[in-house]
Amino acid sequence: MKKIMIDPVTRLEGHGKIAIFLNDDGGVANVYFQVPELRGFEKFSEGRPAEDMPQITQRICGVCPEAHHMASTKTLDALFHVEPTSAAKKLRELLYSAFYVTDHTTHFYILAGPDFVMGPDAPPAERNILGVIAKVGLELGGAVIKTRHDNHWVIQTIGGRPIHPCFGLPGGVSKAINEEERAKIEEIAKSSVEFGKLSLKVFDDVVLKNKDYLDMVLSDTFTHRTYSMGLVDENNKVNFYDGKVRVVDPEGKEFIKYAPRDYVEHLAEHVEPWTYLKFPYLKKVGWKGFVDGKDSGVYRATPLSRLNAADGMATPLAQEEYERMYSTLGGKPAHYTLATHWARLVEIVYAAERMLELVQDPEITSTDIRNIPKATPDEGVGIVEAPRGTLTHHYITDERGVIKKCNLIVGTTNNYAAFYMSVKKAAEDLIKPGKEITEGLLNRIEMAWRPYDLCLACATHSLPGQMPLEVTIYDAQGNELKKLSQGI
Amino acid sequence: MAKLKVALYWAASCGGCDIATLAIGDKILKLAEAADIVFWPVGLDFKYADVEKMPDKSIDACLFNGAIRTSENEHIAKLLRAKSKIMIAYGSCSYEGCIPGLSNFYDRQTTFERAYIETPTTDNPEKILPQTKVKVPEGELELPEFYDTVKTLAQTVDVDYFVPGCPPEEKTTWLALEALIEGKLPPKGTVISHSAKALCDECPRIREEKKVKKFYRPYEIIPDPEKCLLEQGLLCYGIATRGGCGALCPQANMPCTGCYGPVEGVVDQGAHFLSALASIIDSNDPEEIQRIIDDIPDPAGTFYRYSLPDSLLRRARIK
């Protein structure tokens, strides 16, 4: 059987390759999305002091280090049984909102955008950010560069460094901001809101008004009806920093809603020998294979899933855009994978509006930013929404706070089954007997995974962890023969 | 003048060095003016097959980030070395191993056992492990081999320059790129940074006398914002770390963690920091010294946080 390789996948974070096997007649026999990287974070975290974890785990990903830093810092709060001060929480969420603006901007313009702006069949030498800038003009290109640069400045000002910040501690953050910095951040928040609105207009002009693209978005080829997962606040509105994890079924009905410490009851993972990454699924539904639908435990945790899982956005402009998106797509929940790009831009608007709310809060310049932990550390779970999906950190330490076991379920990992299925379906629908397989066609197959904004370094840090488990074996007479346990 | 051909690649990395390259902001347009980027998986669609077709030494410079963890990392490092005139180890992973290097406390077996067998969320009763060659109904699939030991780029191929940092800060990146664009690269083997001295040299905190009777974990105290962090008992690595980053972490009230690598001329960054810490312990009494040392919960992990693969011992030995 003929095998075509797309190696490596490009315009994403991390390493991946796609193997497409063709029948003799030229149709697709099967497709495999392999992830060939692994680094082993959960193993080598063992023996490290817990307070090092925000800085160690953020090296899982340099595109979304703030997500790991934040999840890790929240895990430390739980581990040390210490509540961060009110100002510290706001500073954390302020940095986090600025981070969302940069990361989603990076994805839309640099990673995924070229497919739409330059076209899927454009030559590879042009189908990238430099081609985009040349085509749409220096003004928009300049706005992209400036928005990213400005928000990385915000991250540095609050978090210490523009990439791989250092400010997270159990009970708070290491540094406060002064009024001069606050005022500048406020300006950046305002222009970020404008930039978010501009980006939605770009999406409108380039994608929605282009019939070929709109057909692609709404086509069955790029649709899977799955469960959707996202973090929601007490009003069931999308929140990136804190809340409970909510999962809705393919029809939009709430299926489960859990607090961070209960994640272990709801998620499990499937292994295949041809990839280093595992496939999480909803335990209460079960693993039924690479299929979608209500009876399959496959779920998605993407910007579109977050919007599906929530009842709305917590800020006004974002809420307007949320309503406009669903009305165009024909209702909620939406399962059009390519519409994830749209949801991502709605999230830029929310992140920027949230940034503005927080930076205008009088408490944001407070110097009361640290609570010193008093309790003995033992175990903690922290969850945030990473741009690419729900991110869970779980640490167990000794009484000195040295890591004994570490457990991570990362954004992109949640989506592995789904993006694999998206690629498979696209390949099966686009490669037909007799049809020439061009570079552009292979790129269209890659367009099936790009909406997921893959972060494969994240996904393959290593693999998840510990659940207290006790198994008792009885003989035929009901006598206890053996008791096994781990993590207890 | 003909445009330079530049390639950028990530091995076992986090992608931070690629984002750091973008952090130069609008200077990226200067780079685009001077160079054609012929391979950069994060942002461009050129594939491995495109690199294989290039003539040897046709790439003027390759910025290679990431440590060497798998056979694929090794293969691409050697491929790009053959195709490139200049090989630059960009960022701490390729320079000294960085965080992935902490895996050298363990090995493939213990890493795989934890990931694919021990963890109870894993649903794997048949104990399936990823394989380098797998037969599927349609044919065969391959995965790269996961090595026991993480290596640096220089332990794998000949390297011309090193750009330190995790990731390199904007000004360090531009120092290297500007030299490349203007054809003014320093002597081969140079570690490119604004400083060859320890970070203390550029840190604004006030240094008086280093005598410590107790080391503190960062969450235990709120440090004085003006004074040297090491003098306050925090394990600030600046004393044994190359400067050039602007001392950002100490200015955020957090101790330096050592990501810019060793000071010029130092062979083993961890041993250097160990010596520095030992020399500021304020005691001559063996019992008191032991108590002070016990305040440091993870010496090897802290001292070799970024540099274990590049250290003298390279990795921990496991029985």
Added chain:
Amino acid sequence: MDRFDPKIVAFCCNWCSYAGADLAGTSRMQYSPNIRIIRVMCSGRVNPLFVLKAFSLGADGVLILGCHPGDCHYIEGNYKTLRRIPLLKKMLKQLGVEEERVQLEWVSASEGARFAEVADSFTQAVKNLGPSLLHPSKQDSEEEKDG
């Protein structure tokens, strides 16, 4: 290996322990021949790097011998050693080198017998531990031998 003959490196300070070793020799005292002596002016000269280098080249044990506290020819040199070695041992343990493979002892110029006794007991202790895991015979094929 049936008969394991450890390689021990001993850093001896010029003024006390090296003289003590000399005395053991001129007095024709018998002691384990496994010790390779490297003379330094002061035990405080022993950079942790030297100890790591010795292990990386195949040493099974490292001794650091200096003047008794208070007797250092350079007044404070041996106190610096006293602070350094315990921290080095703690770190080495995490790297798979047992703490018992590194020992700091005070031996004066007149303690020839003590030198011989330290050499013997340390050699025996290292024999009991077996070859260091960094020993060239235990290197796996991926390792390069250069330092």
